[in-house]
Amino acid sequence: xxxxxxxxxxxxxxxxxxxxxxxxxxxxxxxxxxxxxxxxxxxxxxxxxxxxxxxxxxxxxxxxxxxxxxxxxxxxxxxxxxxxxxxxxxxxxxxxxxxxxxxxxxxxxxxxxxxxxxxxxxxxxxxxxxxxxxxxxxxxxxxxxxxxxxxxxxxxxxxxxx
Numbered sequence: 001x002x003x004x005x006x007x008x009x010x011x012x013x014x015x016x017x018x019x020x021x022x023x024x025x026x027x028x029x030x031x032x033x034x035x036x037x038x039x040x041x042x043x044x045x046x047x048x049x050x051x052x053x054x055x056x057x058x059x060x061x062x063x064x065x066x067x068x069x070x071x072x073x074x075x076x077x078x079x080x081x082x083x084x085x086x087x088x089x090x091x092x093x094x095x096x097x098x099x100x101x102x103x104x105x106x107x108x109x110x111x112x113x114x115x116x117x118x119x120x121x122x123x124x125x126x127x128x129x130x131x132x133x134x135x136x137x138x139x140x141x142x143x144x145x146x147x148x149x150x151x152x153x154x155x156x157x158x159x160x161x162x
Contacts (some may be wrong), residue, residue, distance in 0.1 A: 007040040018048050025128045034058045048120045055106040066098040079149035085145045
């Protein structure tokens with residue numbers, strides 16, 4: 001008796017076709033960075049658009065995080081502690097990354113308005129390369145902040161209520 005393929009296996013097969021056609025990154029690489037395996041839960045005639053949407057969602061999440069760091073109006077309290085741990089050089093680079101992410105966000109909006117398989121593929125290819133660079137820089141910053149978290153001087157800080 002033959003077992004039916006799982007929806008994830010079907011997704012991987014379908015992705016393999018568009019990967020070959022458009023020269024996209026591997027399913028595994030995109031899945032590691034953007035969690036595209038969740039697409040298996042949905043049926044779609046436009047798989048490439050769904051892949052791009054997941055990439056766009058992850059990008060938006062990081063954009064919102066940077067917005068909160070750079071303009072902490074109504075931010076959670078941990079953000080203020082985070083901000084204290086980054087220097088002016090790091091803030092400057094975060095601002096640059098923010099601007100780069102904004103450009104990508106605009107591309108996502110354009111793609112949402114008018115479907116083009118070729119444009120979707122181009123975005124995925126280019127964003128994946130862009131993300132590898134940005135991911136590395138952001139990870140270095142987070143490691144630095146995390147390393148300084150316990151070393152932060154709390155002696156003069158009375159906190160919000162004090």
